[in-house]
Amino acid sequence: MTMRGVSLLVLCCLGAACQTESGGSANGTSREALLESLAATVFTPTYAEFETASAALAVASAEVCAAPGMTSLTAAREAWRTTRAPLKRAEAWSFGPIASLGVDSAVDFWPVRTDAVEAAITSGEEPTQAWVTAQGTAAKGLPVIEYLLFAPLGEDSAIVASLDPQTPQGEHRCAVVAALGERVAARAAELHLAWRPDGGDYSGRLSADGDDTPDNPSLRMAVSDVVNGMIFVLQDITDGKLGRPLGLKSGGTPQPDDVESRFSDRGRADIVANIEGVRDVYLGVGGLGLTDVVAPLNGELDTSIRTQLDAAIAAVEALSDPLRLSVLDDPASVHTVRDVVRDLRRLFEVDVAGLLGINVALSDNDGD
């Protein structure tokens, strides 16, 4: 029993706050139960999936060198795509170890800077794990692997040739792919371990009502992180992943090169996975979700969010692929999709945040 608890108990009783026989009732799911469940059924399993997929990518990347050709290239590309899905879903909760360990920028710095990548490759240094670690975020991670496996689009034979270990340049290039794949797998394992109860146990600390630090969040901070994580990824979609290619930052001139995963043309699928991540947190995956807190407080809002989640996923899926061409050929449709996602973002950023007393832009300064 802490001093704060005892003090509040006394004060509540003094203020007649303990006279609860007038029919009031606690409002639904506790924050602790919600966080416990999300950690066990959504966050940690997704990182486990990311770890497994990354390990497969590391093997497939090494195969590009060991058995050069279209078959190994196709397998590596498929492994890369499989790795993207859990990582993109996990963007809906970009707090905790992924930020504190720097895994987000190390494995998914975007947009890729091709000149930095080529400069790193042509440096001729042996691509050991130490070399990869020493590279800046612009020269490593999944976007760089994507560039090496997919660019230039439609020129598969040229890509196979560029990765041929029989040539001096190809030998180095495919070794870089293998090293980068291995590094992504190592970071994914590190990330998963940080969440696992038998590892860093961030999943346990998330619901343990800690001391309000990023490593040991209080319940209030943890719920705030969860809601803010969803808002952040939705804003990233409206402003970055759709807004930037649409030219909203450049006076209306479309910027197809700003589409995420543009070399693999997985931009649309990345956005769908992002929103699916938001849906997983909101609805839960075989456990509790934020809906269990929101619905008892405001059923109408809960219904609106569920409807808008489905609408947003459907709208993005209905866009013609690839996204880099849609922003040029049919920008009106992309604008419409952005509006749908923005409406979803508003429900979280304004309505849910207001309903739960979440400080969207958390300030440490005193209130009122």
Next chain:
Amino acid sequence: MAGRMLDRMFEPVDAASMVAIRVLFGVLMALGVVRFWAMGWIEALYVTPKFYFSYWGLSWIKPLPQPGMSLVFGVMLVASILIALGKWYRVAAIAFFVAFTYVELVDQTNYLNHYYLVSLAALMLVCMPLAGRPSTVPRWTIWTLRLQLGLVYTFAGLAKLNVDWLFAGQPLMIWLEARQGIPIVGPLLAWDVIAHVMSWAGAAFDLSIFAALSWSRTRPLAYLAVIGFHVMTWLLFPIGIFPWVMIALTTVFFPPDWPRRWLPARALNRVLSTPGPSDSPRHERLVLAVLGVYFAVQLIVPLRHLAYPGSDHWHMQAFRFSWKVMLVEKTGMVEFRVVDPTSGRRWVVAPNEELTRTQTQMMSMQPDMILSYAHHIARRMAAQGYRDVAVYADAWASLNGRPSQRLIDPDTDLAAVRDGFANKAWIVAERPRP
């Protein structure tokens, strides 16, 4: 009658209670400055931002480049200590008032009711004869502070007389629900009835405490209520040193000699002289004129919301400097559409690309700050060669748990709107609670 009142007002009384307030105020402010520094707020609030939301007509007040702002806080710290000690008192009080008020006027983002109260209290200290070891002070010094505190509580109470507070238990219901992680009592806080009871109790406290503290028979109990109320708010909400400032300042309602009854004479002799006859000039006319103007302003400013249609909690045109304390849980979201009529080019500006998170949050729910930022965008575009851009705001907000709705008319070109005290007709009217 008036003559008797005037005589009483300028009658010298024991300075002990006012010196106690001087010491407590100085100590609390020193602790507040140290805390502000330690939390990294000087950097976060006055160095990091690239843009500052100036008050209307005060755009010339800018933050000093570092180490300037740290120096200002250093001045505040030294001045606070000197105020507590009573050394170089007048200079220290003026320095503190100027430094503190300057800091608060740099950015509307950082407006807090209790900072405003601290500025007012510091201004009062500047005008009060509390230097060194005073023996007596004119009674008006005590009355002035009492009346100021009475206005704070009373206006805070009047502001609570609204549908949200009294009948929906909002925003307390939202805030208490969010604090259910607090040990022991946390689960209780999620009960709706608690929010309703605390809302009514809070309004009753604010509306009655001035009278209860003023009447000697109820004063001890009222002061206990002050302590209980403010300690509870300190435990539940992140309101920093405000509760302690109020607990310290409300000691002014006790008889002027209360410290002599409660504190050891040895300690008191260091800060007080023995009361005796006073031959200090009374400056009656000057004091009356200054106090008359001061309290006229203190009455008019919080009532100015009557000049605007609709709920001030929504349009917030008269929200600041009005003692509307902890009344709203408001969230918002805004993005700006910029159109250059000459070239037809269009941009969408997300404020968080330039503003800090706190600034973005505060602006997104306050129309005057949205207007201010729209003007800033127009100026920024002009500097890039787009001289006559139109700036529109897509802004939504939610007040006290209501469904979100538009806050600003999306078809109003804010770049063409002049700021001022006139009613902002481009603020969309608030929808009633469903």
